[in-house]
Amino acid sequence: xxxxxxxxxxxxxxxxxxxxxxxxxxxxxxxxxxxxxxxxxxxxxxxxxxxxxxxxxxxxxxxxxxxxxxxxxxxxxxxxxxxxxxxxxxxxxxxxxxxxxxxxxxxxxxx
Amino acid sequence: xxxxxxxxxxxxxxxxxxxxxxxxxxxxxxxxxxxxxxxxxxxxxxxxxxxxxxxxxxxxxxxxxxxxxxxxxxxxxxxxxxxxxxxxxxxxxxxxxxxxxxxxxxxxxxxxx
Numbered sequence: 001x002x003x004x005x006x007x008x009x010x011x012x013x014x015x016x017x018x019x020x021x022x023x024x025x026x027x028x029x030x031x032x033x034x035x036x037x038x039x040x041x042x043x044x045x046x047x048x049x050x051x052x053x054x055x056x057x058x059x060x061x062x063x064x065x066x067x068x069x070x071x072x073x074x075x076x077x078x079x080x081x082x083x084x085x086x087x088x089x090x091x092x093x094x095x096x097x098x099x100x101x102x103x104x105x106x107x108x109x110x111x
Numbered sequence: 112x113x114x115x116x117x118x119x120x121x122x123x124x125x126x127x128x129x130x131x132x133x134x135x136x137x138x139x140x141x142x143x144x145x146x147x148x149x150x151x152x153x154x155x156x157x158x159x160x161x162x163x164x165x166x167x168x169x170x171x172x173x174x175x176x177x178x179x180x181x182x183x184x185x186x187x188x189x190x191x192x193x194x195x196x197x198x199x200x201x202x203x204x205x206x207x208x209x210x211x212x213x214x215x216x217x218x219x220x221x222x223x224x
Contacts, residue, residue, distance in 0.1 A: 031211070101154045
């Protein structure tokens with residue numbers, strides 16, 4: 001399968017704590033995107049990081065990319081109950097336009 | 112950002128019938144669109160790449176005769192689930208690529224009774 005792997009599969013934390021999710025992929029990429037999905041809903045785009053970038057910030061979100069290890073991480077700081085959702089990474093392989101999704105991390109933030 | 116819409120947002124049908132799902136790019140032209148399927152508590156799996164004016168490219172294991180894709184214009188791709196069965200019940204999401212980024216539609220939830 002071309003699908004990337006994410007870990008952990010599930011994460012439960014207290015409100016105010018930080019949450020870190022990791023994504024590993026298999027091929028060279030053009031860019032990597034992180035998405036959030038609330039239960040039964042569509043995807044919400046969070047951050048796009050290009051293959052020549054190493055770190056990107058957006059509000060409480062911090063994404064890192066290590067192309068040598070073919071991995072990325074998403075850090076959510078000072079988590080809130082509203083951050084409870086599934087988080088997916090998606091990569092588009094160099095030479096194709098197809099986005100392949102990781103297996104996802106289900107985050108639960110307890111109030 | 113670019114906007115992608117899907118219609119319908121949800122549909123319930125009887126086993127054996129066919130269902131058509133539309134994916135539209137509202138403010139841009141998309142020569143390439145993608146169709147994904149998501150089963151409950153699972154990730155999105157790419158089904159096929161829809162190419163305007165030519166045949167779709169299907170991922171391994173996806174039946175092209177069951178999932179008919181038509182990309183007749185630069186703003187519309189349709190996915191028809193033919194002879195639907197309960198195991199086809201899923202969340203179907205389309206996306207379009209523009210300016211190096213992908214934009215996703217809100218998804219269509221299909222329930223086959």
